[in-house]
Amino acid sequence: MCGIVGYVGEREALQIILNSLQRIEYRGYDSCGVLVQDSNEMNTHVHKSMKSIAQLKKNLSKSKYTGTVGIGHTRWATHGVPSRRNAHPHFDSDGEIAVVHNGIIENFQELKEGPLCNCIFKSDTDTEVIPHLIHQTFKKNLIKNATLKDAVRECLPHLKGSYALIVAAKGFDGLVVARKDSPLIIGVGDRENFIASDVPAVLDQTNRVIYLEEGDIAVVKKDSIYIENDAAEVKREEILIPWTIEDAEKGGYEHFMLKEIHEEPKAIIDTLRGYLSEEGLNLGLELEVSSILMVACGTSYYSALCGKYIIEHLAKVPVQVELASEFNYSDFVLNNMMVMAITQSGETADTLMALKKAKRFGCKTVAITNVVGSSATRIADDTIYVRAGPEIGVAATKSFIVQLITSYLLGLSLANMPGRELEERIADLKRMPQLAQLVIDGEDANIQKQARYLSEYDNVFFVGRGVNLAIALEGALKLKEISYIHAEGYAAGELKHGP
Known part of the structure; x- marks a missing residue:
């Protein structure tokens, strides 16, 4: 690049x-x-x-x-x-x-x-x-x-x-x-x-x-x-640009990825603050949809797989997920679906192509992105901003987390949920920054131990079921990207058929 x-x-x-x-x-x-x-x-x-x-x-x-x-x-x-x-x-x-x-x-x-x-x-x-x-x-x-x-x-x-x-x-x-x-x-x-x-x-x-x-x-x-x-x-x-130069520097951390992991609690707070107020939850767009197609690449694709599970679970709205790079060359039948394109930078070429294709078919389009004014925001009909701040590390971290938070907010917005249950769900979301901070602060020694353990292996399988399958796929991608150790994400129920 x-x-x-x-x-x-x-x-x-x-x-x-x-x-x-x-x-x-x-x-x-x-x-x-x-x-x-x-x-x-x-x-x-x-x-x-x-x-x-x-x-x-x-x-x-x-x-x-x-x-x-x-x-x-x-x-x-x-x-x-x-x-x-x-x-x-x-x-x-x-x-x-x-x-x-x-x-x-x-x-x-x-x-x-x-x-x-x-x-x-x-x-x-x-x-x-x-x-x-x-x-x-x-x-x-x-x-x-x-x-x-x-x-x-x-x-x-x-x-x-x-x-x-x-x-x-x-x-x-x-x-x-x-x-x-x-x-x-x-x-x-x-x-x-x-x-x-x-x-x-x-x-x-x-x-x-x-x-x-x-x-x-x-x-x-x-x-x-x-x-x-x-x-x-x-x-x-x-x-x-709502960032400062300090946001785009290492700030004493060994590298950007480590800094951005430590910034995840703040990114969650900033994203929630943008859509939650005393009046309740408001994403700022009309969401009367019968079905959704999510298109994305890389880490954003895995967050879309999580989003499918979350939205279908909360709102019972059918969601399909496609790799943008494959969608652009497929004969996918859109049928007036709402098309949501997830891209941290708002500039991912394949995702932008997918957005344009959806618009040619007359679909309502929404960009979910981290960058104000990026190409995706100009192509899509509406935009939902994740507020991760600048993500400099090539391997996405905090943007993935706030994309998951945004999917949860989407699911709650689409769900016809009793007021008390909605309040409880929102209260759970508001606890997420504290829980993320507990993991970051309290698990460092254990993470170092597990890293030394995994470093002795040439192949690693991440296994998950349900929403955790997408997490397994993302975990495998991270290990491959950062350590160059071969890794695969795998559905737990499919182990008996392979790999």
């Missing part, structure tokens, strides 16, 4: 770019690179590294670059081995156009062998075709008096696949950005603006964010942001 960042303003760009890259290190990387453009806009300084961003920062600590435009990238190798020459940014043959890119260009080989066959390529990446295509638009004057934005717009239809990209060019005092099936945000400052794959990259600078939408192209300068879609100017809402 690559990360990209950009800066345009009045301050020196280098340290801002390096700091932003450090804030998205959680995405993982095998190489990194930065570009700073001098204030005269004609000279660029590029540094690439196979080492950590901290080491790159140290190596550049005495640099005298005063440029106020910069871009940066962290790379997980997909096309081409991890190496300095495959690290971003990538350039056209004349070194005038630079690009950092998150995503995959599926037809890069066709482009290399076709319209770009005379270009000199210096890497094995798919990304490098992008600056060559942009430069070719200028060189051949395909558009009379073309601007950098025009050239980018002309090139994008030739790219098959996904991209979030930032383009810098000699002689240009800003950056051009574009997105398709890959998230990209603009952080809004005062006479400066920021670009990033994810909000934590800019939180130390601003909490004012614009989420670019599918197909958007933007020209970002220090004192202006122009956005267009389908060659027409559009306005995008500026969102105030």
Whole structure:
């Protein structure tokens, strides 16, 4: 999962770019690179590294670059081995156009062998075709008096696949950005603006964010942001992010995942506070439904499996659960179901595709997400926010817990339950933060003991029945993700038939 960042303003760009890259290190990387453009806009300084961003920062600590435009990238190798020459940014043959890119260009080989066959390529990446295509638009004057934005717009239809990209060019005092099936945000400052794959990259600078939408192209300068879609100017809402930079830092914990586990009680409190008041339970949307389809991926899929059990148990409303990645290629019969898409980030590509498919079939759609203003919230008819705060760790923890809480709230909202029973159920929910804190505080020694015990095994089976089957599946996923020990979640009743 690559990360990209950009800066345009009045301050020196280098340290801002390096700091932003450090804030998205959680995405993982095998190489990194930065570009700073001098204030005269004609000279660029590029540094690439196979080492950590901290080491790159140290190596550049005495640099005298005063440029106020910069871009940066962290790379997980997909096309081409991890190496300095495959690290971003990538350039056209004349070194005038630079690009950092998150995503995959599926037809890069066709482009290399076709319209770009005379270009000199210096890497094995798919990304490098992008600056060559942009430069070719200028060189051949395909558009009379073309601007950098025009050239980018002309090139994008030739790219098959996904991209979030930032383009810098000699002689240009800003950056051009574009997105398709890959998230990209603009952080809004005062006479400066920021670009990033994810909000934590800019939180130390601003909490004012614009989420670019599918197909958007933007020209970002220090004192202006122009956005267009389908060659027409559009306005995008500026969102105030309700998190602080402290929320997106480790706060003394060894790593983000441990911190976020310890934040689960607060996340439960914040989620309940959003929907419970003295007047009772109110999710803020109409829920007259005969059946529900939940679509999700990864951990959110397992929370949806729990949600199915909870909602059917409490409200007796039939719920089906589909992997978003499979739903998109199936002939699933929707029959006017309410479709609920669960996605922590609100940007999961397969889940967004599923939402769009449901809307094409005329279904009412609801996004259950953690991120205000994300793509899922703009596609869906309604949104239920889980209030987990920023989740930096790749392995979901607190977002899973509050997704379960939200499913319980959904079940209670749909149930025609006597007042006293409803009050008792809500009282039980309100005890959850305290119970979660007891487990976190009181079971640490036992957890350490069990971890040492499990570390001696190569294969682990998590077994569950009913709602605990979904918990078993999620437990197996966590063990695989974090320890690389092979694990499987299994239905207890099926042990006699396998595995």
